[in-house]
Amino acid sequence: MAGRKEEELNGVTLLGNQGTQYVFEYAPHVLEVFDNKHPGRDYFVKFNCPEFTSLCPKTGQPDFATIYISYIPDQKMVESKSLKLYLFSFRNHGDFHEDCMNIIMNDLIALMEPRYIEVWGKFTPRGGISIDPYCNWGRPGTKYEQMADYRLMNHDLYPENIDNR
Amino acid sequence: MAGRKEEELNGVTLLGNQGTQYVFEYAPHVLEVFDNKHPGRDYFVKFNCPEFTSLCPKTGQPDFATIYISYIPDQKMVESKSLKLYLFSFRNHGDFHEDCMNIIMNDLIALMEPRYIEVWGKFTPRGGISIDPYCNWGRPGTKYEQMADYRLMNHDLYPENIDNR
Amino acid sequence: MAGRKEEELNGVTLLGNQGTQYVFEYAPHVLEVFDNKHPGRDYFVKFNCPEFTSLCPKTGQPDFATIYISYIPDQKMVESKSLKLYLFSFRNHGDFHEDCMNIIMNDLIALMEPRYIEVWGKFTPRGGISIDPYCNWGRPGTKYEQMADYRLMNHDLYPENIDNR
Amino acid sequence: MAGRKEEELNGVTLLGNQGTQYVFEYAPHVLEVFDNKHPGRDYFVKFNCPEFTSLCPKTGQPDFATIYISYIPDQKMVESKSLKLYLFSFRNHGDFHEDCMNIIMNDLIALMEPRYIEVWGKFTPRGGISIDPYCNWGRPGTKYEQMADYRLMNHDLYPENIDNR
Amino acid sequence: MAGRKEEELNGVTLLGNQGTQYVFEYAPHVLEVFDNKHPGRDYFVKFNCPEFTSLCPKTGQPDFATIYISYIPDQKMVESKSLKLYLFSFRNHGDFHEDCMNIIMNDLIALMEPRYIEVWGKFTPRGGISIDPYCNWGRPGTKYEQMADYRLMNHDLYPENIDNR
Amino acid sequence: MAGRKEEELNGVTLLGNQGTQYVFEYAPHVLEVFDNKHPGRDYFVKFNCPEFTSLCPKTGQPDFATIYISYIPDQKMVESKSLKLYLFSFRNHGDFHEDCMNIIMNDLIALMEPRYIEVWGKFTPRGGISIDPYCNWGRPGTKYEQMADYRLMNHDLYPENIDNR
Amino acid sequence: MAGRKEEELNGVTLLGNQGTQYVFEYAPHVLEVFDNKHPGRDYFVKFNCPEFTSLCPKTGQPDFATIYISYIPDQKMVESKSLKLYLFSFRNHGDFHEDCMNIIMNDLIALMEPRYIEVWGKFTPRGGISIDPYCNWGRPGTKYEQMADYRLMNHDLYPENIDNR
Amino acid sequence: MAGRKEEELNGVTLLGNQGTQYVFEYAPHVLEVFDNKHPGRDYFVKFNCPEFTSLCPKTGQPDFATIYISYIPDQKMVESKSLKLYLFSFRNHGDFHEDCMNIIMNDLIALMEPRYIEVWGKFTPRGGISIDPYCNWGRPGTKYEQMADYRLMNHDLYPENIDNR
Amino acid sequence: MAGRKEEELNGVTLLGNQGTQYVFEYAPHVLEVFDNKHPGRDYFVKFNCPEFTSLCPKTGQPDFATIYISYIPDQKMVESKSLKLYLFSFRNHGDFHEDCMNIIMNDLIALMEPRYIEVWGKFTPRGGISIDPYCNWGRPGTKYEQMADYRLMNHDLYPENIDNR
Amino acid sequence: MAGRKEEELNGVTLLGNQGTQYVFEYAPHVLEVFDNKHPGRDYFVKFNCPEFTSLCPKTGQPDFATIYISYIPDQKMVESKSLKLYLFSFRNHGDFHEDCMNIIMNDLIALMEPRYIEVWGKFTPRGGISIDPYCNWGRPGTKYEQMADYRLMNHDLYPENIDNR
Ligand SMILES: [Ca+2]
Ligand SMILES: [Ca+2]
Ligand SMILES: [Ca+2]
Ligand SMILES: [Ca+2]
Ligand SMILES: [Ca+2]
Ligand SMILES: [Ca+2]
Numbered sequence A, B, C, D, E, F, G, H, I, J: 001m002a003g004r005k006e007e008e009l010n011g012v013t014l015l016g017n018q019g020t021q022y023v024f025e026y027a028p029h030v031l032e033v034f035d036n037k038h039p040g041r042d043y044f045v046k047f048n049c050p051e052f053t054s055l056c057p058k059t060g061q062p063d064f065a066t067i068y069i070s071y072i073p074d075q076k077m078v079e080s081k082s083l084k085l086y087l088f089s090f091r092n093h094g095d096f097h098e099d100c101m102n103i104i105m106n107d108l109i110a111l112m113e114p115r116y117i118e119v120w121g122k123f124t125p126r127g128g129i130s131i132d133p134y135c136n137w138g139r140p141g142t143k144y145e146q147m148a149d150y151r152l153m154n155h156d157l158y159p160e161n162i163d164n165r
């Protein structure tokens, strides 16, 4: 039935695994990768993650966000169940919205060494104002670094309508 | 009544055919083409395909996606009923989302030898996260190769809002 | 400036309070009430609560929901900041979706002794299926009990469109 | 040109008036009425008022709401520019959401003596929760009183989707 | 080709007519009717009319509305092009929103003698507030009179969201 | 594979048939039925038909509509491909919108002898006004006749927003 | 952490289980139940299931639908992962849309013996027409049987807009 | 009243004309033009045409599309009523979607000799897949030819969401 | 209270003025300007104008549009109430859609001498087709002229979906 | 729990503070900053602010807007609660829409010395017209200045649909 053979799933230990442990303290080590079978081609993979929650570092109040992660893989690709567990590990972690997005991107860069990556968080409002941080990164000294500049320059020229309802 | 004459429909055997066989194992050979009557002009054809389903290669669980395929034809154009049968042939095939999109694009390149093509899959979530792979291709050594670079660089600057409902 | 006088805010200790403690274990005691100034009139108050999260009692995986709570007050009304803290207290609590909704309604009945109340949870999907429990209650032996029957009979004749995206 | 004659606009002093004074302290006396020319018929008039703002009675923080007012006139109808000025007079007034809606309805009952009236406020969230009070009233001892009961019983069986964005 | 025969279109003089005169002063006489071919059955016909404009009777400023007209025909049905011309005749007519809706319904009752009719106008805002009058009517002494009561009692329990944008 | 056996598809000649003839003159005889396997239960079947087009009986201009057909079957159910061919047969037929809806309902009553049926057409505008006829029918002398009355009385209390764009 | 204790999860064997077998032939036996902890109260549970696919019994072509299942539990409640597996078992099963909905409802009635249940399928179009069957059931001889009649009579007075895009 | 004088409407014979003939066989000769009064300026004119229908060249089945036509005029501009008649002339014409779009653009180029033009058709699905062809053209040897290349390269980076409902 | 001082409102005679005259014949002289307080910065001002109506120059039939006007001011800025009166002055003026948009832009250029300006009209359909003209202008010999070229080249790559409802 | 340590929150005095004073006169001094922990990276932070209200400088009438603020931080980042208090300080301040947006951007430039910033206000209509000013700024003599030019040139090519409802 399958296109991916067993050996092409080496290192994927969490997907379909029954005894999954949910860790709620910041845990970048849960991230797992598998091999990119199409490294000769630049292509995008996007993760839509509407179930992100963390804590305010000053007040301890829970924060909620939808996070969009897009990247161009090189040799390694992050496995999505491990990504889920990683994002769950912010559940009892306190940090500013802007810091969370940068940390997530840094961890994924360290994990996958992608060609390009971007992370966009869209939080629910506190005191009537919501905050949406966006960061991106291209491998230094390559065309992907210029890609990052270009995409930042063109970022979000059309902010979505927000009325807090 | 018709603009296309009978002989211009040569090779189109599936369209309007009663005894259609639905194959649910990966079957790229079902794809059929017809002649492009406007090869002197670059133009786009897009297929919207919201009825794609395949299997997870690890767990065997069905996956579901909407696939968008856009291409600039050269001499050959894929006939849409044969495209439908081809996409149905993934029904009992197991592969990662990212692999499916690359395979579909590869098969269409081999079939039509188009000037440019792109394939975007938007899957439903598993464990709260959904995955949307996008790949594209321009004929090497032509301006369409640069077109592919350009469109990748500009890809999806505005991710659609996703809340899993 | 104010219509509500200081003494009409008696018992409201959490609203505007700096040192708020966020409890993540089930804590119905944090709920607070204030007096209904219009008890001679039946009217509805609705709370829209899109930031609810709890845990699966079997797997420990986080669940997410939007909860809608509507009630007709009698003498007491729940203060909204205390309601927020109460809902946050499910953060590390494990229970089925159906049980959570019934528990929340039971706690609010015990707290406010309202004339009528209903609670509707709309969860994000697991395995492609999402669950939306709805329960309601009218004070036994009064017209509000019949109101509860009537509203249950008319509940959700038009389910919202769901495509998990 | 006009259907309404000058004398049918008696008492309408604010509409089209240049030197409008904007009062930001609760001022029910600014409300004005004109005659209902169709008193032989029951019909509805609805005001959509998305520019309502008041203050929290405890913290002084501004609150924002859209208010929907619907009524069946008897002999008098509220003039819409005076209604605007009246709603603006809550700008520096502090009261709970639930109290504001009841006060507005009481003032309009006293002003117009309508057959039926309802007022629905939809506020923006504080601490992730938004509050939507709804009250209504039918002239006691008439069929409009039963209408009020009926409409309350059928109120908001389909709460709108709220995600605070 | 046609189901309606020539003689069944008697009295329809405006439809398809080249030299249409557009009158911009209130002109109920332009309305035309044709025969209902299904008088043995109660059924609804609705007109959606988003191009209504009149003038404020006090200031002369243009007002704009979408009008929805629904009716159950008896023997006569209003022809839609004549209805268009009739609605255009309010272009330079000054009247309050509430009066316009009642006048339109009265004229259509006089014209068609329908079994039931209702008219709903939804105007654009002035000073941040928009006004939506709704009136209806059932033939007195028949079940359609009770239908009018019933529909008024159930009118607009779910006001559409309005934010003036 | 199948639940329906071959003999339960008796009379279904068009579904999957290659040599389908498309008739563009009013042709009620193309309609086909199959047996209802659940006659002991009242249930609804709805057809969404957004590809309806006919001609204006006076001017010959094409008209376009989406038609919604809902019914409770008795012993016979209309086969959907034959319904498609029937609706296509209005392509060169000229009739008023109101007449088309009544004719379609009459033909389906004659064909299926359903317990209940309703037909709602929503046309595109001519001269800025669009027309939406709705008719329904319940078997005379049964509870379904009262159902028709009830549904007509409750028909379309919330007309959809129309702005002709 | 949990509200549900281990013994209250007796019989729930599939949830969180690693070695899930996906069966693609009609398999009602995979359904599992757990105990309703709130049998003293009537309340609704809704499942949103946008990943349903079956086959046409005549042509073998895959069909796709979103299914909405709502019920009032009595003593037993269907476990959602087993419901997922049950719905997946239609993947290679051929039946008409109308038959599938009735079969699903029959199986859930046999499994749970609920007080009330309804099933609504919304399929994608074939030949420009889509079919949406809806069936419901209340326990015979109880008020839930009348509830079923009432809800059928009020079913889908506002068909959603469909344009096949 | 008018800005356009009578002589500036020379050649416009169909607009407002009573005896319009609707031709349903491909008829490019019905197209009419009027003079561009602003030839010193490059500007866009767009036609939204949601009422396009043609036939499948192989099966004869009707197809439906919305067509968007945008152009920069030079000396001549197409009159919109003649454009309507021209598009209606495809009603009984059989051609593939891709061919129809190219033919329409070719005819408008021959008619108007515009500086730039583009045509985008969005069809309803057959067999679950819909096809959207897009072609464009700039006057050869001018900057408008480069404009065509540029717009093709940037075409449809954000395909609209399609779910066939 | 104010940031703008009295003398900075010189020449603004219509805003807040009671005796406004509404002129319905083309009247560019009603336009008024005030000083740009930020001439050292390029910035955009957009007017959303959904209440535009004019007449067809050939048939006299009223036309309706929403107009979007965006500009980069130099020394002068158009006052919005005077803009409203100016747009109202097209009420009894007859011109083609394309001409109206060019005339409005020409008048605003003459009035304000802006750095850049664009005007987009979106009209309601006649005969099933709607027309949306767009024109723009940058000060000749400056970078704003190139800005106009650039924005025209990128204009409306994503036409909004139009279905005339 | 926290990622930000206490000393990294130096200068943040308002967040979580109980005795917040709400000032309703223009008060730029309430703005507070904290340190950017990722100054080595260009990234965006966006604030969605739908609760802005000020006064008309000529008439004193309240105005309402949603404001979108996006910036690339350098060393300092504005704290969001202080931003809320700053925006509230326009509550009784009178200024034209265009002036407010420029003032807000100027104050944030002075406060944070960002690399790039933009401010977009979207106001509710007065007299049927709404005004949306947009200004931006990049640090002079850096690539961010060119970024500002580029983003202005590409600003709002797709104005959102506005119908004042
Ligand atoms: Ca919103
Ligand atoms: Ca959402
Ligand atoms: Ca969604
Ligand atoms: Ca969808
Ligand atoms: Ca969705
Ligand atoms: Ca929302």
Ligand SMILES: [Ca+2]
Pocket: A163, E163
């Ligand atoms: Ca809104």
Ligand SMILES: [Ca+2]
Pocket: E161, E162, E163, E164, E165, J165
């Ligand atoms: Ca709106």
Ligand SMILES: [Ca+2]
Pocket: E164, E165, J161, J162, J163, J164, J165
């Ligand atoms: Ca709107």
Ligand SMILES: [Ca+2]
Pocket: F161, F162, F163, J163, J165
């Ligand atoms: Ca609208």
Ligand SMILES: [Ca+2]
Pocket: F161, F162, F163, F164, F165, I164, I165
């Ligand atoms: Ca619309």
Ligand SMILES: [Ca+2]
Pocket: G163, I163
């Ligand atoms: Ca549509």
Ligand SMILES: [Ca+2]
Pocket: G161, G162, G163, G164, G165, H164, H165
């Ligand atoms: Ca649709």
Ligand SMILES: [Ca+2]
Pocket: G164, G165, H161, H162, H163, H164, H165
């Ligand atoms: Ca859709």
Ligand SMILES: [Ca+2]
Pocket: F164, F165, I161, I162, I163, I164, I165
């Ligand atoms: Ca539309």
Ligand SMILES: [Ca+2]
Pocket: F163, F165, J161, J162, J163
């Ligand atoms: Ca609109």
